[in-house]
Amino acid sequence: MKVPAGTTAGEAVAGAGLPNKGPEAIVVVRDAAGELRDLSWAPESDVEVEAVPADSxxxxxxxxxxxxxxxxxxxxxxxxxxxxxxxxxxxxxxxxxxxxxxxxxxxxxxxxxxxxxxxxxxxxxxxxxxxxxxxxxxxxxxxxxxxxxxxxxxxxxxxxxxxxxxxxxxxxxxxxxxxxxxxxxxxxxxxxxxxxxxxxxxxxxxxxxxxxxxxxxxxxxxxxxxxxxxxxxxxxxxxxxxxxAERRDHRRIGAELDLFSFPDEVGSGLPVFHPKGGIIRRELEDYSRKRHEQAGYEFVYSPHITKDALFKTSGHLDWYKDGMFPAMHLDEELDADGEVRKPGQDYYLKPMNCPFHNLIYRSRGRSYRELPLRLFEFGSVYRYEKSGVVHGLTRVRGMTQDDAHIYCTPDQLQEELKSLLGFVLDLLRDYGLEDFYLELSTRNEQKYVGDDASWDLATEALREAAASSGLELVPDPGGAAFYGPKISVQARDALGRSWQMSTIQVDYHLPELFGLEYTAPDGSKQRPIKIHRALFGSIERFFGVLTEHYAGAFPAWLAPVQVVGIPIADEHVEHLREVADRLRAEGLRVEVDAGDERMQKKIRTHTTQKVPFQLLAGGQDVESGAVSFRFRDGSQINGVPVDDAVAALTGWVRRRENASPTAENFPVVEPA
Incomplete structure (x- = not known):
């Protein structure tokens, strides 16, 4: 739209017949330089502007x-x-x-x-x-x-x-x-x-x-x-x-479903997981372990504390000390007169796993034939988040990262990044997240180490890998860690909120600091490139995100109690216990509610607890060797033969279906 010299933007808007009421009303204009201007603005010369509506x-x-x-x-x-x-x-x-x-x-x-x-x-x-x-x-x-x-x-x-x-x-x-x-x-x-x-x-x-x-x-x-x-x-x-969003708040759901808590006696940002929460967490971790094994990762373990020398070498004490818990001064020995016989040294709770993995790599000579070497650890780390920042499971002080570090040659870097990004996205989809975009975090000019050339190589390698995914790539200028740029996978949940999930960082610097080498085909010693990768970010945070994404109604394969049997009367309890034994033999988590409450009260209780499958049984079910299904949404399928019910339930869980089962989508007879 043109705004003639001496004319206000508002007059031009009116002259163009654009709306001045309702959601599409024009509220301001954007000039050629991208600056927003009031409708009372009158340019000194003719200008082209873009009308900006209220609903933008x-x-x-x-x-x-x-x-x-x-x-x-x-x-x-x-x-x-x-x-x-x-x-x-x-x-x-x-x-x-x-x-x-x-x-x-x-x-x-x-x-x-x-x-x-x-x-x-x-x-x-x-x-x-x-x-x-x-x-x-x-x-x-x-x-x-x-x-x-x-x-x-x-x-x-x-x-x-x-x-x-x-x-x-x-x-x-x-x-x-x-x-x-x-x-x-x-x-x-x-x-x-x-x-x-x-x-x-x-x-x-x-x-x-x-x-x-x-x-x-x-x-x-x-x-x-x-x-x-x-x-x-x-x-x-x-x-x-x-x-x-309030109904889905993971802190409220965690208490209602008895999943986790934050005891004052333990401290801010340090959750404890209850038995039901422990089941969900174990399932999350076990499936991740299985997929990592299939993808060629090797499992390692490292201690929770270390001497300060390790973090001096890595640079964390220079660049990350404010995010670390204070040092513990240990090992000092005094003589009988109270004089220091052996000086002590500082130990730190680890905020990162990566320096330990460098030591594992460096523990012996490495050949190019071993690369890419993919090390993986569920490693607990500790970060001193300020009290005003701590928030439920999504911002904690003690967390377990599903942390991987891949050591590769320069020729392997691009293919490894593409494969790694595909692996990350596929695994997140397996947990039920589907809507992604990527964020490329580049160098903070005030806080980085290493040379410009390696930063440029790392950044372009990540940019190329991101482009190959076909996902939207959003710039994050200055958001990189001090040692290298990163791609972060941003996932949108059921409410459309974005959560940072996996991160992939390319690091030329730490292999230099730790003197990491491999023997090349020509016998020369070469420096590997290191890729840092956290898939969940942290188990705790991922748990909180999934709790809100599913509003506590976890997929059956993750649910703490997958099936509960509810008898109409006491004489039907034994029938359901026999069904439960068959399901347990197939690896399902099953309970039979033989309590004194009426059937309808039991149904309400277990629906509130978001159990995916309720099996009801009355006299007719017992006589015909059947059960009736009731689902979270209140729908039912009646009179399903026990053999078909066991096969259908087992198949649904083993396929790791993420949909909430209903009478419409649940196959009561498993296809051959």
Whole structure:
């Protein structure tokens, strides 16, 4: 769309007949440089622009930023002493930080949301105004100490916060009422929607504490989170999505299904797995072991602690020490006078398995004929995550990684990466994850070791392997570890959320540090290339992700209890026990509920516990040598001969079907 010189973008939008109401309403435009501009923007010469609708990601970002201004206005209308922090849009919403005398309460949130709706209904305009100097800004914002601090940052062009305030200039957005009176304003870069009626669906969500500019040495502020959408329908969908995410929260499900817990006596981020959780974890690990054996991996084991010299050699004490638990000073010996006879040394809990695998490789001479050498370990590692970051199983301090390190020649690198990526994706699919994309993390220019040439070779090798997969590749500039670039497999779960799963890193550096060699065909000593690979990332995190993906209704092959027998009356118990014995002989996990509760109560209990198969039996089933199936969704198949039932159940579990069985998809007679 063209915006002629001297014409506002809004006038051009109207002239083009583009919508100004509803989810497709144009809220801003994007100029040729990619910058978003208000509809009140009038270029000095003719320009081509792209119209940005409310229901696009950029459009929603503008809506949410505008909603944050309305929130700030509502807060200062309600709390005279409130001082403003910052209020950016974030994923699915916005927040604004305030310095107030007391924390906000739930009643405050309800009152503020009501005031926001009044402001929105009044149709205030967002009007951009340029400040001519820092001095003018200081005078206007004299009562806003945090805004004054941002203004002062404008004089330091090297400070990132400059771009948060207004790019190359200082600007204010005024909220102007229907009478043309400025009723509120905020230092802001923009852009914003034309007026508040473009904010049809806003809701405040929660309050949290936050430190000014993220620094704990600064003042603690009150942060209000909200969400805003282009329509009431999209808001309702989002709220339902949030409710479903809450229902799937692995911490709640873990307690309800008796899978794991986090005892205070053990410590933050250190889970213990209960018997039922232990079954699921064992199945996850056992299947992974089987697939690794088939793919030519060799299993190794390493201790949980080591002398500090190992991590000095690897560089972890230089680059990763903040993520490690403090040292344990051991082995010191004193004489009878208390004098040190033998000095002690520092030991560390290991945060990584890879240095140990280097020692295994180096333990004897290696030939090119042994390469690629694939070492694999379920290795427990420990990382000192800050308490505010620890979250259930998905961010822990003690974890078990399914860690592999592949040592190969340069000629083998590309084929090994492609094969490895295929192996990773196939194995994740076996656990029921299907929707993937890849992320390529490149060098952090402030935190890396090694030479440019090896980094370039490693990065291009990963890029080529990623391209061969056919999956979308998203750049992650600066996200690599200090020793090499990586590809991470991002998997979307049942709610569409992305989780980082497997990582594949190419490392030229650590083989150099550890002096790793192999004898080449010509007898020369050559340096191998090392590939780091974690498939689950960690067993704990993968367990948490799968719990939420399946909402606790694990596939039958993973379920702690796969089959439960429920008799209609006591005289039917023995029949079900005989069926259970046959299923156990086939390796299935079976229980018979012979308790005193009524049958319907038992059905509700085991449905709540998400058991995939319930076998019911009454007098007619006993007489005909049959059972009736009941599934999680409440559907049933009645009168299935026991032989067919055993064959169908055994086949379903052995095939590792990931679908939840129902009367429609479960074959009661196994095909020949």
């Amino acid at each position: 990601e950029d459009g929603r970002g503008v809506i949410r930023h505008s909603a944050a201004h309305v929130l700030a206005q509502a807060v200062q209308d309600t709390f005279d002493d409130a001082k403003l922090g910052i209020g950016p849009p974030v994923k699915d919403g916005f927040y604004y930080d305030f310095d107030v005398d007391r924390p906000f309460t739930p009643d405050d949130l309800r009152a503020l949301e009501k005031r926001m709706k009044q402001i929105i209904k009044s149709g205030q305009k967002f009007s951009r105004r340029r400040l001519d100097s820092v001095e003018e800004a200081r005078a206007e914002l004299a009562d806003e100490p945090y805004k004054l601090e941002l203004v002062d940052l404008k004089s330091d062009v090297d400070t990132d916060e400059v771009m948060e305030v207004g790019g190359g200039e200082l600007t204010v957005y005024d909220n102007v009422d229907r009478h043309g009176e400025v009723v509120w304003g905020d230092l802001c870069r923009g852009p914003h929607v034309p007026h508040t009626r473009y904010l049809p669906a806003v809701k405040l969500m929660r309050v949290a504490a936050a430190y000014w500019r993220g620094d704990q040495s600064n003042q603690q502020l009150q942060r209000i989170y909200g969400t805003a959408w282009e329509s009431k329908e999209r808001l309702d969908e989002h709220l339902e999505w949030l409710a479903e």
